Amino acid sequence: MPNRTALMYCYDGSFEGLLCCVFESYEQKEIPLDILLPEMAQGILLPVKEIITDTAKAGRVLGSIPQKMGAPTLEFVRHAFLTCLAHKELYILLFLRLGYRYGPAVLSRLTDPVVDKLFKAVKHLAKESHLFKGFVRFSIFSNVLVAEIEPKNYVLPLLRQHFCERYPEEHFLIVDKTHGMGLVYRPYESAVIPIRKLELPEPDENEEYFRRLWRVFYDAVEIQGRHNPKCRMSLMPKRYWKYMTEFGSAQQKSPRRLEGSGGGKLHF
Amino acid sequence: MDIFDKLKILTDAAKYDVACTSSGVNKKAATGGIGSAAACGICHSFAGDGRCISLLKVLLTNVCAYDCKYCVNRRSNDTPRAAFTPRELADLTINFYRRNYIEGLFLSSGVLKTPDYTCEQMIEALRILREEYRFSGYIHAKAIPGADSALIARLGLLADRMSVNIELPSHNSLQLLAPDKSKHSILAPMGYIQNRIQENCTDIIRYHHAPKFVPAGQSTQMIIGATPETDFQILNLAEGLYRKYRLKRVFFSAYMPVAEDSLLPAPETKPPLLREHRLYQADWLLRFYGFTANELLDQQHQSFNPYIDPKCNWALNHMELFPLDVNRASYSDLLRVPGIGVISAKRIITARRTGRLQFDGLKKLGVVLKRAQYFITCGGKAPGGLKVTPDTVLQSLLSEKALGLYQHDFSHQTGMEQLSLFSPPSLLSSGGKQEDRGKCLTAPL
Numbered sequence: 001m002p003n004r005t006a007l008m009y010c011y012d013g014s015f016e017g018l019l020c021c022v023f024e025s026y027e028q029k030e031i032p033l034d035i036l037l038p039e040m041a042q043g044i045l046l047p048v049k050e051i052i053t054d055t056a057k058a059g060r061v062l063g064s065i066p067q068k069m070g071a072p073t074l075e076f077v078r079h080a081f082l083t084c085l086a087h088k089e090l091y092i093l094l095f096l097r098l099g100y101r102y103g104p105a106v107l108s109r110l111t112d113p114v115v116d117k118l119f120k121a122v123k124h125l126a127k128e129s130h131l132f133k134g135f136v137r138f139s140i141f142s143n144v145l146v147a148e149i150e151p152k153n154y155v156l157p158l159l160r161q162h163f164c165e166r167y168p169e170e171h172f173l174i175v176d177k178t179h180g181m182g183l184v185y186r187p188y189e190s191a192v193i194p195i196r197k198l199e200l201p202e203p204d205e206n207e208e209y210f211r212r213l214w215r216v217f218y219d220a221v222e223i224q225g226r227h228n229p230k231c232r233m234s235l236m237p238k239r240y241w242k243y244m245t246e247f248g249s250a251q252q253k254s255p256r257r258l259e260g261s262g263g264g265k266l267h268f
Numbered sequence: 269m270d271i272f273d274k275l276k277i278l279t280d281a282a283k284y285d286v287a288c289t290s291s292g293v294n295k296k297a298a299t300g301g302i303g304s305a306a307a308c309g310i311c312h313s314f315a316g317d318g319r320c321i322s323l324l325k326v327l328l329t330n331v332c333a334y335d336c337k338y339c340v341n342r343r344s345n346d347t348p349r350a351a352f353t354p355r356e357l358a359d360l361t362i363n364f365y366r367r368n369y370i371e372g373l374f375l376s377s378g379v380l381k382t383p384d385y386t387c388e389q390m391i392e393a394l395r396i397l398r399e400e401y402r403f404s405g406y407i408h409a410k411a412i413p414g415a416d417s418a419l420i421a422r423l424g425l426l427a428d429r430m431s432v433n434i435e436l437p438s439h440n441s442l443q444l445l446a447p448d449k450s451k452h453s454i455l456a457p458m459g460y461i462q463n464r465i466q467e468n469c470t471d472i473i474r475y476h477h478a479p480k481f482v483p484a485g486q487s488t489q490m491i492i493g494a495t496p497e498t499d500f501q502i503l504n505l506a507e508g509l510y511r512k513y514r515l516k517r518v519f520f521s522a523y524m525p526v527a528e529d530s531l532l533p534a535p536e537t538k539p540p541l542l543r544e545h546r547l548y549q550a551d552w553l554l555r556f557y558g559f560t561a562n563e564l565l566d567q568q569h570q571s572f573n574p575y576i577d578p579k580c581n582w583a584l585n586h587m588e589l590f591p592l593d594v595n596r597a598s599y600s601d602l603l604r605v606p607g608i609g610v611i612s613a614k615r616i617i618t619a620r621r622t623g624r625l626q627f628d629g630l631k632k633l634g635v636v637l638k639r640a641q642y643f644i645t646c647g648g649k650a651p652g653g654l655k656v657t658p659d660t661v662l663q664s665l666l667s668e669k670a671l672g673l674y675q676h677d678f679s680h681q682t683g684m685e686q687l688s689l690f691s692p693p694s695l696l697s698s699g700g701k702q703e704d705r706g707k708c709l710t711a712p713l
Contacts (some may be wrong), residue, residue: 147368169297169302217364230318235320
């Protein structure tokens with residue numbers, strides 16, 4: 001087993017890039033102290049090695065994962081890469097090293113600190129993406145359904161199938177403001193694309209009408225004698241409320257902007 | 269009356285019904301249609317009372333020919349009345365569904381004119397949704413007691429889940445409080461639905477495209493605390509319903525006074541929420557943990573212990589079965605340990621394939637050691653430094669608040685009956701005498 005070296009890796013932020021870090025780690029028989037994005041690598045005193053993304057190397061690592069550890073492990077790693085876990089890159093590298101050693105059984109090593117850390121992160125991702133299946137609120141602008149979310153994890157890839165199956169005949173867009181990405185759908189075609197700037201128009205009369213009806217329902221369905229805001233908060237933390245029409249909060253303010261440079265084009 | 273008023277009145281009238289999950293069936297939208305369903309169920313919001321909102325839960329109408337005394341919509345109650353047209357209801361559902369406010373529709377109704385007429389109106393609303401909007405999302409329909417079985421059958425082909433509410437857990441209470449309903453008018457449609465579901469299963473094996481009848485199964489609900497039935501009776505009834513009618517869920521609803529009547533609890537009575545909670549915990553133990561109603565309660569102990577949950581209570585009364593070694597115990601035995609749930613039991617089975625489990629590892633698997641530590645060993649060893657006295661067990665099993673109440677109750681044991689909520693003053697409802705209690709807490713430790 002190679003020793004941890006006083007060395008950092010720096011990669012381009014892509015999954016392929018991370019796989020190249022794994023390649024490098026095996027080729028050089030070294031384990032980095034951390035794996036950083038370029039903007040974080042500036043001003044670090046320790047030596048930083050830049051790992052160039054090489055499709056051939058990434059492909060070799062990618063192919064070996066299902067072969068050595070089984071397909072579920074690859075899916076697990078792909079999901080781990082979508083989480084907001086700090087130092088997830090390093091944990092994934094350490095996890096894959098365990099995987100090459102133990103094979104598919106690596107997924108059962110639930111008490112191992114590295115496996116445990118990634119499991120909890122993936123669980124957090126799964127939970128958040130499940131909540132968003134319900135908490136996303138679409139507004140309809142000229143027959144296009146548009147929603148905004150601010151998730152902690154990068155959940156869009158996990159929401160894709162659900163919403164495509166739910167609205168096969170609609171045009172819709174879900175904007176992830178945290179990650180500056182959007183899930184765009186038109187009948188029988190979907191894509192996840194960068195969206196850095198988006199201005200939404202004022203909701204029209206029809207849209208306002210159904211938001212008001214929804215608020216009437218939301219308020220009426222509560223049994224006052226069982227009022228329990230603590231329970232509600234633990235099941236639906238406040239950070240989700242911002243875009244939920246039943247509370248009528250941020251939805252009123254417009255036009256809203258997504259700050260950043262460049263512009264994502266939307267074709268419907 | 270505009271649609272806002274209708275929605276308000278008909279939501280208000282439907283909100284006491286609990287059966288509001290969207291689980292049990294997986295579907296995709298048909299080509300050219302809208303709507304899918306996820307077997308795990310999806311909550312779209314949570315109301316101010318902390319209850320999940322996943323369906324547009326409304327009544328078609330709150331006009332009712334019946335006069336059930338516990339019901340807010342009873343004929344004799346002076347309350348504003350309204351009715352949706354089937355089309356209004358279908359349009360509202362689709363517009364909420366497109367905006368992702370809901371997972372589908374939960375449709376119940378008061379009895380307008382006759383049970384058959386009401387049922388026909390419900391069928392029309394569902395027909396518009398399914399045929400005109402090609403809606404594949406979740407629909408839960410309430411069977412109207414007394415409606416013709418041919419109509420129930422049509423409703424069942426349009427819905428994903430159906431329910432017939434038991435309402436009151438005994439025949440006597442029904443007679444007293446719901447004179448227009450009878451045991452028969454409730455159990456007959458429930459039995460009919462169960463038969464149709466079963467027939468349909470064999471049809472689907474024979475003909476691949478047989479239309480599905482209530483694919484997500486049926487459920488029921490009963491009101492807790494309006495009538496004198498005990499937890500033991502209620503739990504036995506639930507168990508019988510799971511066995512006989514293969515129900516997917518039995519829901520319990522703590523009675524909220526909505527009417528003044530000499531036969532009912534006083535209007536200022538608080539809903540017995542803790543009792544409802546204990547019944548749900550026990551229901552869980554029946555459905556997922558392999559317990560039977562008779563293990564949890566019996567003739568001598570008809571009520572759940574308010575201080576500790578039913579599983580802890582059971583375990584403390586069966587200390588002869590513990591401690592279990594987590595590295596060897598079977599899945600079904602692990603499930604009986606307080607602090608180990610379905611998920612952590614499965615993880616224990618998985619994780620111990622790769623190596624011997626220790627106490628620090630168990631925590632990572634999600635075991636609540638605070639409760640489990642008194643009932644398990646790892647490789648024959650008890651957790652290090654564990655000082656076990658009856659007090660420490662109590663402190664670990666009870667929340668601070670419950671402990672305070674418990675101690676308060678004990679120091680005031682004067683033979684006076686406490687609030688019925690806290691009636692068994694002993695720690696172990698099945699424990700009986702105090703010396704037994706001391707023995708069972710200390711003996712195995």
